[in-house]
Amino acid sequence: MAHITTILGVLMAAAAAAMLISPLLAGAEVYPAEVQGMPDCDITCGNISVPYPFGMGPARCYWPGFNLTCNHTSNPPWLLLGDGTLQVKEFSLTNWSTFVAVIRTGDIKVNGNGEGTLGGGLTTNGPYTISSNKLILLGCNVQATLKNSDVIVSSCSSFCKNGDRLSHVRSTLEEGMQCSGSGCCQSDIVFDPADVVGRLASSTSYDVQLKWFGWNRSADHQWPAYVFIARYDWFSHTPVLEELFRTDAPVSADAIQLPLLLDWEVVGHGAECSNVCKSRHSDCIKGKRGYICLCNDGYQGNPYITNGCKDIDECNEQYPKTCYGDCTNSDGSHDCRCPPGTHGDPTMPDACFINFVPGKQYCGNLICYYYQDEGK
Structure with missing residues (x-):
């Protein structure tokens, strides 16, 4: 059996490491290098690039329902969506998520009868749904219901003991716990448009209804009820709590920035796979109400426009590293091998090793060694 001296083992590791390419930062995400829109259309607003089917300006620059304003x-x-109350912050057209991230300022305002509206241009027959968010209620002995027409989208109830003034809500949330119904509550939005076809109103918003059920209405109203629609992790942030619980001044609506994730599909107006997914190397997925397009494995970009899906250069340092040996890119794929004179797993760091030959000299750090088969 061949034995390698300790010093020779160190030399081998150093030589192998010198042949490898430095890895990228772990967990780096890949986004399309070129966000594309329709020809002769403005696709930038500030520092945000707008990909088709979204667009600004003339109707030819976007699919109906995806119009934006800068x-x-x-x-x-x-960059604004709908009636201008929702500010667009990010788009996602990746193969693992299709959404648009927006910001809404302030809580949902209700009148003396506890009635309010979540607007923002979210038409019920349009491309967006709000199912990736939560209904959040802060208040005493009150129930909040979010609905469209007679369809209940979400609901939860918040109870308070007399005189606690929601003090335990602050401590509970600051400890990282979710609202459980004591002083505040939160509930998933259970909304599947495919299950309620024909039952939704043709409005541009969702209705909010508050209903108080405590025996002491004046005590329950001592602390105002706040209703929010936001991402699941928003309400636990300390700055939000500080603003809601302040007593020295009214709550500033501008200080409460609510992040929402809007899922979307291309719907209506003759939408079919053939006229929605326009790029080669793309797939068309039938959604709950419309269609979603995805670039094939090995490609990235915008599948909604002609030639929008581009080959991924897996050998490029901008791509999350999958090859630590000699990498050769090809259309939609790549070839990864250990460098000549080594063997092992080139897809793992430090996993290509030198093929030592008995009697051959190996030099490093001005010192030369011989590999010997001591079993002979």
Whole structure:
């Protein structure tokens, strides 16, 4: 059996490491290098690039229902969705998620009868749904219901003991726990448009209804009820709590920025796979109401436009590293091998090893060694 001296083993590891390519940061995400829109259409607003089917300006620049507005009066400009109450922050057209991230300012305002509206241009027959968010209620002995027409989208109830003034809510949330119904509550939005076809109103919003059920209405109203629609992790943030619980001044609506995730599909207006997914190397997925397009494995970009799915260069340092040996890119794929004179697993760091030959000299750090088969 061949034995390698300790010093020779160190030399082998150093030589192998020198042949490898430095890895990228672990967990780095890949986004399309070129976000593309329709020809001769403006696709930038401030520092945000707008990919088709979204668009601004003339109707030819977007699929119906995906129109956006760039507000140049702010610095930097704001990209707005719908009626302008929702600010767009991010798009995702990746193969693992299709959403648009927006910001809504302030809680949902209700009148003396406890009635309010979640607007923002979210038409019930349009491309967006709000199912990736939560209904959050802060208040005493009150129930909040979110609905569209007679369809209940979400609901939860919050109870309080007399005189506690929600003090335990602050301590509970600051410990990282979710609202459980004592002083505040939260509930998933259970909304599947495919299950309620024909039952939704043709409005541009969702209705909110508050109903108080405590015996002491004046005590329950001592602390105002707040209703929010936001991402699941938003309400646990300490700055939000500080703003809601302040007593020195009214709550500032501008200080409460609510992040929402809007899922979307291309719907209506003759939408079919053939006219929605326009790029080669793309797949068309039938959704709950419309269609979603995905670039094939080995490609990235915008599948909704002609030639929008581009080959991924897996050998490029900008791509999450999958090859630590000699990498050769090809259309939609790549070849990964250990460097000549080594063997092992080139897809793992430090996993290509030198093929030592008995009697051959190996040099490193000005010192030369011989590999000997001591079993002979």
